[in-house]
Amino acid sequence: MKFGKEFISQMVPEWQEAYMDYNNLKILLKEIIRFRQRTKPLVSTPSGLKRKPTLYRAFSGLIQRNIKSPNSGAGGDMEDQVVLVRAMQSDQGSSSSDHHQVKYRTNFLMSAEEGGEYELLYFRRLDDELNKVNKFYREKVEEVLKEANQLTKQMDALIAFRIKAENPNIDVESFDHKGEMRRLASEVAASTAASRASTPSGAKTPGSTRESGYMNVIEEFLLNNGGNLDDSSADIDVIELESTKSSIREEKPDSIKGTKPTPLQILNHVKLNNTLETPCSTVKGILKIPMNRELNLQGLKKVEGQLKQTFIEFYQKLRLLKSYSFLNLLAFSKIMKKYDKTTSRSAARAYLKMVDDSYLGSSDEVTRLMERVEATFIKHFSNSNRRKGIKILRPKSKKEKHRVTFSIGFFTGCATALLVALILIIHARHILNKKGSSQYMETMFPLYSLFGFVVLHMVMYGINIYLWRRYQVNHPFIFGIKQGTELGYREVFLLSSGLAVLAFSSVLANLNMEMDLRTKEYKSITELVPLGLFCLVLVITFCPFDIIYRSSRFFLLRSAFHCISAPLYKVTLPDFFLADQLTSQVQAIRSLEFYICYYGWGDYIHRRNTCKNFHVYQTFFYIVSVFPYWSRFLQCLRQLYEEKDPMQGYNGLKYFSTILAIVMRTAYSMSNGPHWQVLAAITSAIAAILSTYWDLVIDWGLLQRKSKNRWLRDKLLISHKSVYFGAMILNVLLRFAWLQTVLNFQVSFLHREALISIVASLEIIRRGIWNFFRLENEHLNNVGKFRAFRSVPLPFNCDEDEDKDE
Structure with a gap:
């Protein structure tokens, strides 16, 4: 199958207008070919030469050395350079690294040649497609990042909900979270010391392995939370969180204050959404009967099921975005190679470098977010069974039998x-x-x-x-x-x-x-x-x-x-x-x-x-x-x-x-x-x-x-x-x-x-x-409307002012 047909078949149907217009660019390349055929007819092959002329070209050697002059840029020497690519800021004062305001333009340096207007039009259309794809991808990434913040709050509420369900008698206000963490950490430290004392030097123990695991958790925790030791949004165990605290308590004993409620206090800021409406809730809504939206411990499984489905749909969004980025990058690579082959120029390298530096090619938010979603889903919704979790997140398409x-x-x-x-x-x-x-x-x-x-x-x-x-x-x-x-x-x-x-x-x-x-x-x-x-x-x-x-x-x-x-x-x-x-x-x-x-x-x-x-x-x-x-x-x-x-x-x-x-x-x-x-x-x-x-x-x-x-x-x-x-x-x-x-x-x-x-x-x-x-x-x-995702209602309604609580 040719790439054009495969490209169309792999598109997200609702985003077809947002993909690079590969077929239109191919039409422009055909216009260049037709012009060259009209102005420079093909040289006929001598009758005695039966082989293709390409077989008689000079041999370039088995080892190719790319020799660049010190002043040569991405496109080679100035005399061989075909295009000059640059990024322009649409708003003055924006940082050059700010991809949000960047538009890309290409100066075609050979426009004075005969037929150069065809190639100039080609690069104008190519730049428009790059800017269109880049803008669309950035907007969708910003949307999923906002949704990721919402899911973080939902997970905070779910974890607190689970703690409360397992210990119904715990008082949310008087629960000493830090004291409980210190007690658990001291028990772990005592067991680790005992295991070290009973093990010969140089031998590996489960305690030493766990200690190295704690160091990795500390690094991840500090990177994700910016040094905030009481941030309940971190996805780590209670014992690991206390280990992180004790490892840096000597450096910052009182300089850091939490900006979010502790895991149990967050229950004071959330209510259950009426996402799965029943006949009873509908009748109550019509009759203006107040419905109990407080947290009900019996609804834990229902909440987990709703949030699990939300994570599955969110992961599908990320997969579609990753596929969108990959397909468009591949399409730009294919069309530039076709251009080089058609015109016998060397513009692909310089232009593709600009594509790689764009937000479409350089952003890795989606990949990192996919990894984080996978880790969270496997841990909280598949009982740490990676094979089961990945099977749910990445369902295989049905095979025709x-x-x-x-x-x-x-x-x-x-x-x-x-x-x-x-x-x-x-x-x-x-x-x-x-x-x-x-x-x-x-x-x-x-x-x-x-x-x-x-x-x-x-x-x-x-x-x-x-x-x-x-x-x-x-x-x-x-x-x-x-x-x-x-x-x-x-x-x-x-x-x-x-x-x-x-x-x-x-x-x-x-x-x-x-x-x-x-x-x-x-x-x-x-x-x-x-x-x-x-x-x-x-x-x-x-x-x-x-x-x-x-x-x-x-x-x-x-x-x-x-x-x-x-x-x-x-x-x-x-x-x-x-x-x-x-x-x-x-x-x-x-x-x-x-x-x-x-x-x-x-x-x-x-x-x-x-x-x-x-x-x-x-x-x-x-x-x-x-x-x-x-x-x-x-x-x-x-x-x-x-x-x-x-x-x-x-x-x-x-x-x-x-x-x-x-x-x-x-x-x-x-x-x-x-x-x-x-x-x-x-x-x-x-x-x-x-x-x-x-x-x-x-x-x-x-x-x-x-x-x-x-x-x-x-x-x-x-x-x-x-x-x-x-x-x-x-x-x-x-x-x-x-x-x-x-x-x-x-x-x-x-x-x-x-x-x-x-x-x-x-x-x-x-x-x-x-x-x-x-x-x-x-x-x-x-x-x-570019609607390619199913909207799944969230189980919790979080107060907007929860971040103000300390």
Whole structure:
């Protein structure tokens, strides 16, 4: 793979605009090549010379000696120097070593030559790219340094919290921290002296080894704290801290005073944040009931888990920053080597020296901070087990397994064969023309159509994942999925094909038992086949064992529970995204209600469908139809309450209009009255128009008149604009699929249940198309704001004036 493609593939997707524009610089180099080809044609090789001309160049020797004159700079002798690089201060009075205000400029000394303007433009663009990358990297490093200071305070509070949890009876105010340190140090000194006395001279003892370890801790402590012996932010043991104190107490007995609270007194300055909101905390917040935010010793594990996740995310930020620095440095090196090769000059050495001296090449804050984070995480969150800690901090990317691809092909082939067999059996035995076929379609077809809806939705989601990966949409980051646990499109296709095989096998088993004379009399047992498949799917979904992608299953169940419990939980993108998916599965949710009615009320024994005759069933038929939209409506109200964003209120009105439309259409389907038909048509038209406008303008970000791409966005991931216009037209057409229900279209060769299932499948396909463009727009918004990190709430709220305490 060429470096240009590899460079793009290794980029952080949200930072693409902040990387060095390697391709544009290559275009400028090609302009230089084309100019030289026009002005200086290539010398043709003599016909008798078959070898390359480079093989006849003078031999430069096996040992090369670089001879420099005393006055030569980084670029060689003045007569051979091509560029003169320098750093300029944007603000007067700034120190020359201050990278914050430095901008780099290159003077091209050969601009008077023919075609020199091309090379001059190249260096101007190259300087702009260096300044852009340098500025971005510096800003991000400053951000992580500020966050590191916050994490230091959080660790101080956690350590004090642990001490208090292990010794609940300790009084924070009267605890003599220094006395306790001296007592522990004296015990260690006594044990060390005893071990030395019992050991022959010249022999190494554990005490001597520990003493040398103490010296290293002393040096680290003094460097990190600037001589502040009482700084509780130092990450060392209690005994090591006292050893550090005693080693320099003779030099500075009373000259140093602490500037931070002692480890236990810091508990007076912190409170627990309400980071993991529960329904109880939400209700208390609405009713203005004061919540206890004081430290609760029982919440230690929860606090440790939150802070552990914060450290993991922070370490990922540092890794991305380090990768950003490395890739850009490599890109500058590659492009300058290409320049030297293209122009036969020697400018790379001088320019790359300037790059190495810049903040991008000389700053080591990220590397040192990574080492410190690793040491802290290993010690405090992995029980000093380095292998375990590094495994958590550096999760390996999932490897594509050949058995997954093989299994997809196998299950897809089986599902196709079963489908063909089912069609042939129905056609050969004329099942649709037999007596009782209508009853079969009204009872068994809704039971099995549930699995068809789920399989179709999974197939569309698998296609979405494939397209997101192809166009570098960082969907795991957007959804907040833990790195290394996200499902690829192959895994989704595997699950969907496996479920399809089970569903088709169940249908064929049901038909064979119905047609076989030996099993025809076991009618009730025959009807239990779809229920058995449904129970199997439920068992797999809720299985607590680490099989069949447990992390993904639990992630889905957690988001589904948040949708059901809306608006009691804080709304996140996975929650409302799943709620939007459920709005396209109304017919599948109705099938779930039919399962409960058909098997719960015993209709399967008599093989008849009497559910619609019960008022309870009719009432719940309305409820389950509007439930996904109602959940989404409540989520919009929660976001409106928290974010004070009026757009969330307008979005809630859109869902409320859809709720009215569904109620009217359901009422019309149940009664077939002409007045219900008129109301259903009016409310459905209003809801469809509002939803279509919201899809195209808000969710997709399209239909922008002033955009450089007419009626589209300024930035598009797909180069073919016709794809967007085709998706908009298809979205409008599929949005009006409700016309079949209102106008009561009938197809002679299709049963009413089959027609309803086809319309429901079209809505699922529309939702699959919506998914791609919705996440594309979210990704572009993240790119515009350079958001590549997941924000993790901190467990402690530290007082701002804690540093004033002495």
